[in-house]
Each structure stands twice: as structure tokens, then as C-alpha cells.
Amino acid sequence: MRATELDAVAAPPTAQACALSLVIPVYNEEESVPHICRRISEVLAAAPEPYRASYEVLLVDDGSSDGSFAACLAAQRADAQVRIIQFRRNFGKTAALQAGFRHARGARVVTIDADMQEDPADMFRLLAQLDAGYDLVSAWRVQRNDPLSKTLPSRIFNSVVAGVTGVALHDFNCGFKAYTHEVVRDLRLYGDLHRFIPVLASQQGFRVTEVPVAHRPRRYGKSKFGVRRLGRGYLDFIQVLFLTSYLRQPLRLFGTIGTLLFLAGGLISAYLTVLWFQGQRPIGDRPLLTLGVLLLITGLQFVSTGLIGEMLRYSSYHPDDEYAIRRVLEPPQPPLTPDE
Secondary structure (H helix, E strand, C coil), X not given: CCHHHHHHHHCCCCCCCEEEEEEEEECCCCCHHHHXXXXXXXXXXXXXXXXXXXXXXXXXXXXXXXXXXXXXXXXXXXXXXXXXXXXXXXXXXXXXXXXXXXXXXXXXXEECCCCCCCCHHHHHHHHHHHHCCCCXXXXXXXXXXXXXXXXXHHHHHHHHHHHHHCCCCCCCCCCCEEEEHHHHHHCCCCCCHHHHHXXXXXHCCCCEEEEEECCCCCCCCCCCCCCHHHHHHHHHHHHHHHHHHCCCCHHHHXXXXXXXXXXXXXXXXXXXXXXXXXXXXXXXXCHHHHHHHHHHHHHHHHHHHHHHHHHHHHXXXXXXXXXXXXXXXXXXXXXXXXXX
């Protein structure tokens, strides 16, 4: 690689802001990168102000093993607005998005996958909803051009997440989204939490909505979807439920479960005690006694876990974690008189 190319990649971001940042995670998308970058340039060349003259494209190479990084460099040579972030190895889509968010300088941020299954021209429909007062706008792939092995688990996932969290979206995992800068600044992503970005944003008080978009078949490369993602998605869902509902009050979760288990064990023990006083002996070899004792011990352990969580929460407590301020409006100051 030439020194000029290394300098272009390693150069630290400047503080200059822009109107729009497009964050594109790239993982083994050698054939798709030139097309997505060319399409974005065409769309933004005809875009309304201020986006036409003030934008940037962040290509986040997530440790690709093919020629994706070389394709990113070629895109940067063709468009001076392209910036490149290269990972040392593959860290996953969540990490790629988090890196893009940290380096984004735009007042509005749009994320889109590099596979060309969504048209970048639809971004202005998403941005229009930001202008209408929303903070996060997710694309809804109404007619998906993917195999049933992807669409069926996705529909089940979306239905469960929407029903349990109360965030009324049809397509949580679509990578095509628009954000205000406040959202990407406040999001804390790790693991595989990119699937639950709308839930995390809604929990922080941001307004979330969706816009239907067209979805096209994949032309280049292959999908990164695998069976392992189903199990991971289930565990991530439990994690998000805990983070959004009980992170600040762990005793409410563990204490409730522990109390119910302890009461069940207490009822079983009381029942066996009554039988013993009625002369039904022995009761020590009954499986019901083992179950009752086990429920009592498990209930106490759950309550103890909740109390430990509360102590850890208290020791790391910070008042600013309890709320999220949108703005502070001060009353106008009266004009100064000449004597003052």
C-alpha cells in the first residue's frame, strides 16, 4: 500500500461538522462497495440543500478477508467525501456501527448496509420524518426479497420484540436507519445490540418511527445470516429486556422471582407439616419435601442476588443516569437600562 493511502486512512477526523453522515458497515462486500458508493454520489448530487454540499460517507471495514478494503480506497479516490475506518479484525456489525457513530460529524446520521438491497435515494423519506420531530426512523422492508430461512425467523423476532417491549415497529433489524446526532451520541452499543437500537433509543426517551421502503434481491456477495444468530438473538433479547427494565432496580426482578419461589416452597413445607401432625409419617422420603426445600433455598438466593445488585447499583450511582434532558429553556433576560 502506498504511503499516501496509509495517510488517508490513518488521518484523524477533524472537528468540522457537516449536515449528513452516512455510515456503511463493510464485511466481505468487495463487489458491492463500488456500487453503493457510486449510487450515494448520484443521489447526493441531486439532493436538496444542505445535504448536497455538506455530507460524508464513512466506510467501516469490519476486518474483511477479501478485497473490500481496496474497494474502499478506490471509492475514496473517486469521492473526497469518503472516509475509511479499518478494523484490525472482524468485530461484528455492532462494533462497526459504534465506530461509525463515534466518528460521524453530521447533524443527521444515516446507516445503510453495503449489499445494495436498499436504495440510498429512500434516505430522504427517512430524513423527512426527522424533520417532523422524530429522533430515529427505521426502514420497514415490507416486501423482502430474501429466502424464507431469513424472513420467517425475522418475522417471529420482530413480533416478539414489538409485543414485549411496546416499540411498535415491524422491522427492528433493518440496517437502513436515520438518526439525529443526539441519538448516536447517547447510544452505548456492544455485543450484538445493533438489532435492538430502536428499543434502546425508545427507552432513553427518543421518538421512534418507521417508513416503508423497497427491498431488492442481493446482487453481489452472500448474506452473513446464519443459524447461530437465532440463539444469539434470543440471549440478546433477554439482555435488552433486563437493561431496559431492571438495570436501575435489579431487586424488582430478582426479588419478585425469589419471593414467588420462596412462597411456593413455604406452602409446600406448610402442607407437609400439616400431614406430619396428622400422623402421616414418614414424610422425609417424599419428593415433594425435596422440592419445597429447593424452592425455599432458590428463592433466598434470588432475593440475595437482587440485594447484591442493588448494592452494586448504589456504589456506582450517578444522578445523571436517572434522566435524559432534551433541552433547558431559560426565561428571556430583560434588556439592560442605560443606568445598568
